[in-house]
Amino acid sequence: MYSLANKRVLVAGGGGFIGGWLVRLLISSGCTSVRSVDIKPLDEWHTYFDDVENLVLDLSKRESCDTAVKDCDVVFNLAADMGGMGFIENNKALCMLSVLINTHLLQASHIMNVERYFFSSSACVYRSDLQSSTSIPGLKESDAYPASPEDGYGWEKLFSERMCRHFMEDFGIQTRVARYHNVYGPFGTFDGGREKAPAAICRKVADALLSNTKEISIWGDGNQTRSFTFINDTIVGTVKLLESEFCEPLNIGSSEMVTINQLVTIVEEIAGVRLKRNYELSAPKGVRGRNSDNSLIQSVLGWEPSTSLIEGLEQTFSWVYSQRKKQL
Numbered sequence: 001m002y003s004l005a006n007k008r009v010l011v012a013g014g015g016g017f018i019g020g021w022l023v024r025l026l027i028s029s030g031c032t033s034v035r036s037v038d039i040k041p042l043d044e045w046h047t048y049f050d051d052v053e054n055l056v057l058d059l060s061k062r063e064s065c066d067t068a069v070k071d072c073d074v075v076f077n078l079a080a081d082m083g084g085m086g087f088i089e090n091n092k093a094l095c096m097l098s099v100l101i102n103t104h105l106l107q108a109s110h111i112m113n114v115e116r117y118f119f120s121s122s123a124c125v126y127r128s129d130l131q132s133s134t135s136i137p138g139l140k141e142s143d144a145y146p147a148s149p150e151d152g153y154g155w156e157k158l159f160s161e162r163m164c165r166h167f168m169e170d171f172g173i174q175t176r177v178a179r180y181h182n183v184y185g186p187f188g189t190f191d192g193g194r195e196k197a198p199a200a201i202c203r204k205v206a207d208a209l210l211s212n213t214k215e216i217s218i219w220g221d222g223n224q225t226r227s228f229t230f231i232n233d234t235i236v237g238t239v240k241l242l243e244s245e246f247c248e249p250l251n252i253g254s255s256e257m258v259t260i261n262q263l264v265t266i267v268e269e270i271a272g273v274r275l276k277r278n279y280e281l282s283a284p285k286g287v288r289g290r291n292s293d294n295s296l297i298q299s300v301l302g303w304e305p306s307t308s309l310i311e312g313l314e315q316t317f318s319w320v321y322s323q324r325k326k327q328l
Contacts, residue, residue, distance in 0.1 A: 013079030015045030083194025092152025124154035131287035138293030181253025185231030186319035230312035233305035253292030
């Protein structure tokens with residue numbers, strides 16, 4: 001089996017939430033040559049580490065990708081302009097432009113003989129007609145076709161998946177594609193408009209607790225369903241997929257589906273508070289229901305995400321609360 005040991009590794013998007021966690025895992029597992037690249041100034045990275053090579057580059061530019069990929073054996077492409085539903089519904093063009101990053105990284109990786117290339121895709125590639133009910137079964141990898149993904153962000157991800165496939169077929173570069181499902185955890189974005197539901201709910205409950213307002217706003221009617229994947233499970237699955245011989249897109253997501261109302265209740269119980277719920281029915285809501293079918297990942301990796309939602313939210317709320325307390 002392929003191993004990252006002694007490989008020279010690039011993490012594109014290393015200043016982001018998932019990228020920072022991946023860099024941390026690579027360091028702790030003994031990788032001695034890690035390059036972390038992000039467009040943001042270093043002081044705006046979610047986390048960064050002094051014992052890796054940190055570069056600030058715009059990876060939508062081909063020359064930046066050449067610099068980033070040079071001398072690397074493995075590329076993890078986690079770089080994208082994205083956020084939660086509030087961001088992707090209102091910034092479709094910006095989300096689509098992330099295709100430039102994957103295009104130029106793949107070109108550079110091909111020219112420089114990279115051994116393995118990982119692309120972080122999303123459950124947003126799945127057909128919208130299969131996500132119109134709150135009680136849907138888990139989405140299987142085959143459910144991406146015939147194509148009808150989330151407009152903007154989902155189309156970019158699906159197109160980039162195909163590009164990875166064809167670079168592997170035409171040029172021999174070993175590509176791996178993960179479809180992430182609603183990743184959350186400590187050190188993630190929790191305010192500013194790009195946060196996802198778990199972080200947003202943790203922030204809102206923390207604010208209610210700190211301000212003693214006893215109210216919370218919820219986007220939609222609260223009955224929409226989702227599964228949420230803890231960050232540590234996400235990066236462990238990412239490395240397992242990269243090192244495997246499986247070369248088709250693969251779900252990396254929890255199969256523990258809950259309603260948004262249930263998500264709020266769990267965070268309330270963690271915080272020891274009960275809040276009045278104010279529903280914003282005109283706010284961005286996304287699909288009605290989404291969950292991950294993990295049959296294939298169990299089959300090919302003998303593994304699936306296992307952190308329970310309550311366990312992950314306990315860690316996430318504790319971190320968000322501490323950060324919010326510093327801000328207020």
